Amino acid sequence: MVWQSLDIRRRSATTTPMPQARESTEVAKLIDISQCIGCKACQVACMEWNDLRQEVGYCVGVYDNPPDLTAKAWTVMRFTELENDGRLEWLIRKDGCMHCQDPGCLKACPAPGAIVQYANGIVEFHQEHCIGCGYCLTGCPFNIPRLSDQDHKAYKCSLCSDRVAVGQVPACIKTCPTGALHFGSKEDMKEHAEQRIADLKSRGFANAGLYDPPGVEGTHVMYVLQHADHPEWYAGLPHDPAISPLVEVWKGWTKPLAIGVMAAGVLASLIHYVMKGPNEISKETEKEVENETRPE
Amino acid sequence: MNVTRRQFLKVTAAGLGSSSLAMLGFSPQPTLAEIRNFKLARTTETRNTCPYCSVSCGVLIYSLGDKSKNARAEIVHIEGDPDNPVNRGTLCPKGAGLLDMIHSANRLKHPEVREPGASEWKRITWDEALDRIARHMKADRDAQFIKTNADGVTVNRWNTTGFLASSAASNEAGYLTHKVLRGLGVVTLDTQARI
Numbered sequence: 481m482v483w484q485s486l487d488i489r490r491r492s493a494t495t496t497p498m499p500q501a502r503e504s505t506e507v508a509k510l511i512d513i514s515q516c517i518g519c520k521a522c523q524v525a526c527m528e529w530n531d532l533r534q535e536v537g538y539c540v541g542v543y544d545n546p547p548d549l550t551a552k553a554w555t556v557m558r559f560t561e562l563e564n565d566g567r568l569e570w571l572i573r574k575d576g577c578m579h580c581q582d583p584g585c586l587k588a589c590p591a592p593g594a595i596v597q598y599a600n601g602i603v604e605f606h607q608e609h610c611i612g613c614g615y616c617l618t619g620c621p622f623n624i625p626r627l628s629d630q631d632h633k634a635y636k637c638s639l640c641s642d643r644v645a646v647g648q649v650p651a652c653i654k655t656c657p658t659g660a661l662h663f664g665s666k667e668d669m670k671e672h673a674e675q676r677i678a679d680l681k682s683r684g685f686a687n688a689g690l691y692d693p694p695g696v697e698g699t700h701v702m703y704v705l706q707h708a709d710h711p712e713w714y715a716g717l718p719h720d721p722a723i724s725p726l727v728e729v730w731k732g733w734t735k736p737l738a739i740g741v742m743a744a745g746v747l748a749s750l751i752h753y754v755m756k757g758p759n760e761i762s763k764e765t766e767k768e769v770e771n772e773t774r775p776e
Numbered sequence: 777m778n779v780t781r782r783q784f785l786k787v788t789a790a791g792l793g794s795s796s797l798a799m800l801g802f803s804p805q806p807t808l809a810e811i812r813n814f815k816l817a818r819t820t821e822t823r824n825t826c827p828y829c830s831v832s833c834g835v836l837i838y839s840l841g842d843k844s845k846n847a848r849a850e851i852v853h854i855e856g857d858p859d860n861p862v863n864r865g866t867l868c869p870k871g872a873g874l875l876d877m878i879h880s881a882n883r884l885k886h887p888e889v890r891e892p893g894a895s896e897w898k899r900i901t902w903d904e905a906l907d908r909i910a911r912h913m914k915a916d917r918d919a920q921f922i923k924t925n926a927d928g929v930t931v932n933r934w935n936t937t938g939f940l941a942s943s944a945a946s947n948e949a950g951y952l953t954h955k956v957l958r959g960l961g962v963v964t965l966d967t968q969a970r971i
Binding site for chain 2: 521645
C-alpha cells in the first residue's frame with residue numbers, strides 16, 4: 481500500500497544513522513484553493529480526531545476563527561480579500577504544517593527524538609521528548625509550530641500519522657465536502673494538480689500553478705494556486721521559503737566543529753595524563769602551603 | 777557542604793567527560809516509530825444518519841467496547857460513511873462536530889411537555905408522550921374528520937393535522953409513513969428533505 485510504512489528517515493539531534501534500506505512511497509496532501517469555500521469542516525474534523533478543543537474565543541472582525549494557529553488548533557482557514565484588475569477575489573487558504581522534505585523545525589531541534597520525519601514524508605512532533613525550547617518556531621520557514629501554555633511543549637499538524645499508518649486518509653481530507661482537499665502518493669497529487677491547473681488556465685487564470693517550494697526540497701502539503709506568481713497574496717504564503725541561515729550555520733557546521741573541539745580537549749587531557757601523569761604534591765609542600773594560608 | 781579543590785576538579789572532569797562521550801554518540805537512543813495508537817482499532821462501528829439538515833449524510837459512529845454484557849458503550853468518534861451515496865464519507869463542519877453535540881450538556885435527552893397555559897417544561901416518559909400524542913390525534917380526528925364533500929362524494933379527509941416526515945428515514949420507513957398517514961386521511965404530508 482501507498483502509505484503503510486512509517487520508518488523513520490530523520491530524527492532530531494541524533495547522529496545515529498537511520499535505517500534506509502526500505503523504500504516507501506511518499507504521501508502528500510493537495511489543497512486546491514480554487515475549490516475551497518472556507519466552510520472549516522477540516523478544522524472541526526482535525527480537532528475531533530486529534531482530541532483537541534480550542535477554547536471558544538472572540539470575533540476579531542475577520543472570518544479567521546480562531547484568528548491564528550495555536551497548540552490546540554493545528555489548521556486554520558486564512559481569508560484574504562484581494563482586489564485584482566478591478567475584480568474582488570476571495571482567497572481562502574487552509575494554513576497548517578507543510579511537512580517539508582527538508583524540515584527546518586527538525587534541523588533546529590536540540591532534543592533527541594522530539595521531531596522525526598517518517599520515510600513517507602510526514603514530519604511529526606513527539607511531545608514526550610520535547611523540552612519546550614521553541615527552536616522549531618525559529619527553524620520553521622512557514623511559522624507553524626506553537627508552544628502550549630499548558631505544558632510548554634510544541635504542537636502542530638501530524639498529517640494524522642495514526643490514520644495514515646493504518647491506511648486511512650487524514651481527518652481533514654476525508655471530511656472536505658467540496659473536494660478541495662486530496663490525499664495520496666506525492667506523484668498522484670502532482671498529476672491531479674496538473675489537471676486542475678490546466679482547468680484553471682482555461683478559465684482565465686494564466687498564472688495558475690502548483691506550490692511545492694524547492695527551497696525546502698518540496699513539501700508534502702501542496703497548494704494549487706490561481707496566482708502561483710504571487711503566493712504572498714494568500715495571507716502571506718512565502719514566495720521562496722528557506723530555512724533561516726542562522727539555523728543552517730548553528731546546526732550545520734558549527735555542531736561538528738564544537739564536537740571536534742570537545743573531542744580534541746578530551747584527547748589532549750588523556751595524552752597529558754599519560755605523558756606527565758597526575759600532578760603530585762609532596763607532603764612537605766602541602767604542609768608549607770597550609771602553614772602559609774593558616775598562620776597560627 | 778565542604779568541597780576541596782581536588783573534589784571539585786574531579787566532579788568537573790567527570791561531568792565534562794561523560795557529556796562529551798554522550799555527544800560523540802556513545803549513548804545511542806532507540807529509534808522507534810512512535811506514532812499515536814489508532815484510536816478506533818477495536819471500537820464498535822455503527823451506521824447512522826446525520827440529524828442536522830435535510831441532506832442526511834451517512835455517518836459512522838464509533839463507540840468503546842464490543843457490546844459485551846458488562847461493557848457500557850461510549851461514543852468516542854464520528855466520521856462520514858464512505859459507502860453512503862449522499863456524502864461518500866464527507867461531512868460539513870456541523871456534521872464533523874457531531875460528537876460534541878451528542879455529549880453536549882444542552883442536548884434534549886427525554887420527552888418534555890408544556891401544558892396549555894404553563895410556562896415550565898415538565899419531564900414525561902416515552903409511554904406518556906406517545907399516549908398523549910395518540911390521544912390528541914384521536915380527539916382531533918374524531919372532531920374534524922370530513923367523510924364526504926358538499927356533493928356527497930366520499931373523500932375521507934383529515935385536514936386539521938399535518939405530518940412532517942424525517943429526512944433520515946429510509947425508503948421503507950418512508951413507504952410505511954405514507955401508508956399509515958394516508959390511511960388516516962392526512963392530506964398535509966411532507967418531509968424535511970424538501971425544507
